[in-house]
Amino acid sequence: MATAAAHIPTAPRRSTHSAQYRRNRVLKEVGFWSLLLVFVIFAAFPVYWMFVTAFKQVNDLYNLQNDPFVFNLAPTLDQVRYLFEHTPYAQWLRNTVEVGALVVLVTVVICVPAAYVLSRTKFPGSGALGIGIFLTYLVPPTLLFLPLSQLIVGLGLVNTRWALVVVYPTFTIPFCTWLLMGFFKNVPREITEAARVDGCSRLGAMFRIVLPISVPGILTVAIFAFTLVMQEYVYALVFVSDSDEKMVTLGVVTDLVRGDVFFWGSLMAGALIIAIPVAIAYNFFMDTFVRGITGGALK
Amino acid sequence: MAEIARSAAYRRGVVGRTFGHLLDSEKVFGYVLVAPAIIYIVALVAYPFGIALWFTVTNATVAEPLGRFTGLANLMAVLDDDVFKRALANTFIFTLTSQALQMVLGTTLAFVLLRKFRFRRTIRALILLPFTIPVAIGAMAWNWMLNPTYSVINWVGTHFGLFQYGPNWLGEEKYAMASIILVNVWRNLPFTAIVLTAGISAVPQEIVEAASLDGARFLTRYRKIMVPIIAPILYIALLFSLVFTFTDMTVVWLLTRGNPVNSTHVLASYAFQQGIVAGSLGRGATISLFLFPVLLVGALVMLRALKSRQLD
Numbered sequence: 001m002a003t004a005a006a007h008i009p010t011a012p013r014r015s016t017h018s019a020q021y022r023r024n025r026v027l028k029e030v031g032f033w034s035l036l037l038v039f040v041i042f043a044a045f046p047v048y049w050m051f052v053t054a055f056k057q058v059n060d061l062y063n064l065q066n067d068p069f070v071f072n073l074a075p076t077l078d079q080v081r082y083l084f085e086h087t088p089y090a091q092w093l094r095n096t097v098e099v100g101a102l103v104v105l106v107t108v109v110i111c112v113p114a115a116y117v118l119s120r121t122k123f124p125g126s127g128a129l130g131i132g133i134f135l136t137y138l139v140p141p142t143l144l145f146l147p148l149s150q151l152i153v154g155l156g157l158v159n160t161r162w163a164l165v166v167v168y169p170t171f172t173i174p175f176c177t178w179l180l181m182g183f184f185k186n187v188p189r190e191i192t193e194a195a196r197v198d199g200c201s202r203l204g205a206m207f208r209i210v211l212p213i214s215v216p217g218i219l220t221v222a223i224f225a226f227t228l229v230m231q232e233y234v235y236a237l238v239f240v241s242d243s244d245e246k247m248v249t250l251g252v253v254t255d256l257v258r259g260d261v262f263f264w265g266s267l268m269a270g271a272l273i274i275a276i277p278v279a280i281a282y283n284f285f286m287d288t289f290v291r292g293i294t295g296g297a298l299k
Numbered sequence: 300m301a302e303i304a305r306s307a308a309y310r311r312g313v314v315g316r317t318f319g320h321l322l323d324s325e326k327v328f329g330y331v332l333v334a335p336a337i338i339y340i341v342a343l344v345a346y347p348f349g350i351a352l353w354f355t356v357t358n359a360t361v362a363e364p365l366g367r368f369t370g371l372a373n374l375m376a377v378l379d380d381d382v383f384k385r386a387l388a389n390t391f392i393f394t395l396t397s398q399a400l401q402m403v404l405g406t407t408l409a410f411v412l413l414r415k416f417r418f419r420r421t422i423r424a425l426i427l428l429p430f431t432i433p434v435a436i437g438a439m440a441w442n443w444m445l446n447p448t449y450s451v452i453n454w455v456g457t458h459f460g461l462f463q464y465g466p467n468w469l470g471e472e473k474y475a476m477a478s479i480i481l482v483n484v485w486r487n488l489p490f491t492a493i494v495l496t497a498g499i500s501a502v503p504q505e506i507v508e509a510a511s512l513d514g515a516r517f518l519t520r521y522r523k524i525m526v527p528i529i530a531p532i533l534y535i536a537l538l539f540s541l542v543f544t545f546t547d548m549t550v551v552w553l554l555t556r557g558n559p560v561n562s563t564h565v566l567a568s569y570a571f572q573q574g575i576v577a578g579s580l581g582r583g584a585t586i587s588l589f590l591f592p593v594l595l596v597g598a599l600v601m602l603r604a605l606k607s608r609q610l611d
Contacts, residue, residue: 046440064448117328123330133340135602170343253439283424
């Protein structure tokens, strides 16, 4: 609470402030910080718990006499080592990077032109198409996984990670198109008009003028598409059961459980290794995400 | 030779010019560039949805995906299934309870986060963690925290003498659903709070101050001034959160797989259980189709919200 007290503005102290006033003030600060503390513990404790579990020695982890919040025996990297030496964890990471990169590529190639015309030109039905694409984001995997599983059979992609490359753009395209539309709208119309007057074609104006200055936006969308891929669970669960073909999130929560035995230490280690980078990337773009999902209702 | 070359070049020129000319028409340019996205969505969202509808009236299975037309047999069977009825009720309980808790806690958290305080960025990042880590991983961490033997929550409980042996959170009917709701609230609370913060901070301060000078108390200011102003964004965010919760199966599947004795299934997890695990595509599709009316209402509300904004 020391920090809280120090934070009260101490500038020109007016003698009119009664003891009552100051006491209320302190009480308010204490209340505020306690409330904040409760929220932080609720939100972050599971992650702390993952951390403690991942680096504990097995004897420490499963000993009910021990205080579970701290390391009673020296921390160990055994679980992480087990992950890389005795499970296909490294392969799962490779699969995730491969699938993620391909999905990002497909998404960007399809979204950039669509978002460009939907935000910068007017043609019959353009407004409806834009909203239609956005609404597709509402269609959940749980409504489509049964028919899509048969489509995957038809394409001969059963039980391979390529099935996910085909399916994931169904949710990255709507979201990324909508986000990109916001970015493209902010590029002033005058520059493309000037280029057009100078004899540049529509396509040329897009490639030579608007896209180069929208690179930050396109990068944001690419990173987003990648994190959406890392977050996904339902399609991965339905389409891929072969251990070597799994995405990392699915592999961790399914393959580190043998029958009814959970390998909690390595499970939490594997979870932590992927959770941290995703969390950092997401945290960085959280406000963009919110803006995207609310359809740019706020500037 | 020269003549041929010239005519070839000429032809190429004509083709190039015609093509370029076509693309210069705003209409053609628009349709050509938007086409890949539309084709993808039609092929992998609209068409599969059609197949799903077909599944509901056939006895298709994973082994025999073509199936035979059986009319309303699936629907009858599903409506007669006690687990399905339970799942339908659970879906609404799960969604509405989670949503209510999220709104109350989310508003509180939003006002907390709006204040200026030390280490604000770090604290915000910590509070966002449940939403920023992959949902499957968060659910698994909770599964471990609610473990019947090693539950840390029970350890604290027994240590402080709250109970002798802690409850088996995921194994007893009365606690399992509550645990699922708790984990879902944990996961979505940051999203609700952040959307609300964005909305509230967009309200012009002068209006709030004016009202406050006029003697309006906090709750009145919130209800009469802020809510109407942030309503459009609130609507859309709520709708997303509602739809995603309503159709989610990840939390349920990773915590209980619908157990104990099928008491915690929601529509999505039961559709997965029937359609993929048990292999009855027709039955599974029929169950997941019950998600559709809610989605449709969601989409319509969203449409209206978007339209009304475009008019401004």
